[in-house]
Amino acid sequence: MLNSALVKDVLHQALSTGGDFSELFVENKRGESLLMRNGVLEEAVSGITYGCGLRIFNGGNCVYAYTNDTDRDSLLRLATQAAAAINKDGGGQVLDFDRKDVPNAHPIRIQHFDVDKKTKIDLLRTAHAAAMEHDSAVSQTTCGYASSVQNVLIANSEGLWAEDTRVRGRATIGAIASNANEKQTGGLNPGALAGFEFMESLNFADLGAEAARIAVTMLRADHCPAGTFPVIIDNGFGGVIFHEACGHSVEATGIVKGASEFAGKLGQKIAADCVNAVDDGTIQGAWGSINIDDEGMAGQKNVLIKDGILTSYLVDKLNGQKMRMAPTGSGRRESYRFAPTSRMTNTFICNGTHTTAEIISATEYGLYAAKMGGGSVNPATGEFNFAVLEGYMVRNGKIAEPVRGATLIGKGGDVLMNIDMIGNNLERAQGICGSVSGGVPTDVGQPMLRVKQMTVGGRS
């Protein structure tokens, strides 16, 4: 992407004012997206993201600069300007590059860009038709297809030279059900670090019908009651609870500042004994997987919680230096516009011992959150909130009437300790996680689990 002599000169110039470490991230990404509304292809978008980000460490501090003008002169100017923010003696060394070819653990069979747009549009039309056929209350659909190929080069003053190509694709299938006064939505958004073969593996008719089923169920649902009671959260995107309530709080970004409820708690009990959780960037073809992270390190599997005990944080290079901990293959960023920091990959709670039937039948009264929506968390306090996309009341050990508009709120630490049953139906689901280094693809996941009590926001 850039020749090694130029890269070396830029890294060297970046250290000219006494910086300890310099790193260049070069990116060329092609993206394509298609959006169909109500069976009509309305938007076809493509774009090229192109630029490079230069990072310099000065002790525990960081200088970051980026540009999309990659001429030699402008890159050297960028390095000079960035270095000017540091004012120490001496210039650091840039070691000779040691080109490491990390074997690609996520082979691509069919490039998205090699497939005709019409073929992709046909898939979306299949989902649309299935959603409309599912129920006469379905009034609208929104079906999207997005894919990208991101080529990156990461080189640093320690001699690292790593290149990678990340191919991702995602379908977004949504349905809206309406009556005279109201509209409710349902949707599914499967994605993978894979080529078109992933899209071929999906059943678009099933996706459309399932999106429609959720929307129609919620249209006919009553408001969720407000209060504090047991909550059963089902598998797949239900794992967003763990992502928000715990995952963000083990990122080094917050830990190093003490701005996390789990700071200083390695080796301590932070969850109920039945809780085991991992962050695994190595799952072949998974949406949140990485061949190498955005600091050039191979992705790895990190056990975060073992039998309720906190066993690992997610650590990037800079925060690792401050914490005296080895990086965990967690340095990620949305694009060259962001300095990387510790982020999740595929993060989930592992299978437990109960069947889903056991969990439901053991619950006298509560909320069953079959599908979760989005949420957010304040890592410093652990306070989180999630929207429930598809919910049902549980009465006398049975799933009862559907309810809508529920929100789950609480504090991460409390919820982890209050998990009292974990099922055996682990499933992952895909999302874009937003944080300081931008939006990155991540998988959330869990089996069905029960939280003894949670505050449920609804209408009293």
Added chain:
Amino acid sequence: MDKLINFGSQLLERALQRGFADAEVAIDSGESQSIQILKGEIDKYQNSQSRRVSFRGTYQGKMGQAGSEWIDEAAIDIILDEAMGNAAVIEEEEQHTLFRDFVGENYLEVDGFRPALAEVSTETRIAAALQMEKTVLGSAEVVASDWCGTSYGEGSTLLMNTYGLKLTHRSNGAGGHVSARAVRGGQTKTGGEGWNGKDWSDFDPVKIGEKAVYETVSLLGAKQVASGTYNIVLRNDAFASMLGRYSSVFLADRAQKGLSLLAGREGETIAAECFTLMDSPHYKDKEVPFDSEGVATYDKAIVEKGVFKTFLHNRKTAAKDGVKSTGNAGGRGSIGVTPMNMNVMPGTQSLDQMLSQMGDGLLITDVEGAGSNPISGDFSLIAEGFVVTGGKRGQPVEQITIAGNFFEFLKNIAAVGSDLREDCLSPSVLVKGVSVAGS
């Protein structure tokens, strides 16, 4: 910039050669600097230069588009190939068109670029950030400031098409933000405050720091309140956050796609009489002279004294409804509709007067969360604030949700405050009968 204009001209010329009936190029470029402070040191210093070319053009009767940050002669044919490929698959009957009747458009003449702001030195920006952090850490109950920094940015836009339209606008702005983390008796609270503007002398780092401390420390000791129905005062910034979640209900493209419950309801009363909502692209220091299609912008009421006056339109949605564009085209490539500066007209009562009018209820100072659905209007948001008893602010409140429906909420506004906050263009409101979930 010359290099970019030259690239844009080449792209237009080549597009016509390759069979586009017309073509448009938008070039956005900018520079920014941000400084983050941690424990009296510069924790992160960042500067950036960016530029992007966005192309649209009519090919065989369809609008095709593509964008690129790679500005190189070799990119021209790739961009055009992509745009042609995209045009070929569009199925929608109504097409976007490029703006050709621009003669006589009344563009606001304004230079959004303040040279004095650009000349504020890096040292001054660093000193201001250090001062904010020092102020925050000076409070006994504050244990840390996890985020503290100042930023500066400038940007310019060039929009030109093969009909001879050529518009430019540039602007700059600065900001300063600080957060605080306070701990008392095992409870942690975070809060923050910020400033954005174009006149550096308006920025008082000590005042911002003090406000951040107050916002945080005043919430220590917060508890849940019992679930029930409450009257609430939603503070200006929290109300702006709520409105922002539902701004799409006022957009014509959403309405035409059946995604707004306001469709076909122009002229109806949809909110309390005390509520007037504007879109003001000419709002002082936030001016936007033309929209993404090159149409001149102007200020207008969206909701006037409770009556829904107009959707916001771009040229395509306006043509469909048989009206004129309101100058609200937004985005690049896929042109949508966007509010420029949505602002709520302030009322006459101060925040304290509204609390007195309410008597007993809750003052909500923050709402967070993903529990808002602009299609159904339903919301269920996590909130914090204070119990209000006899018009006086008391016990802080946390871990509650407020829930309801946005459209009912607008009708239940009992009073609008005079306390317009400049960075969010919203005053506080008193709302009756809101469902609260707590203990």
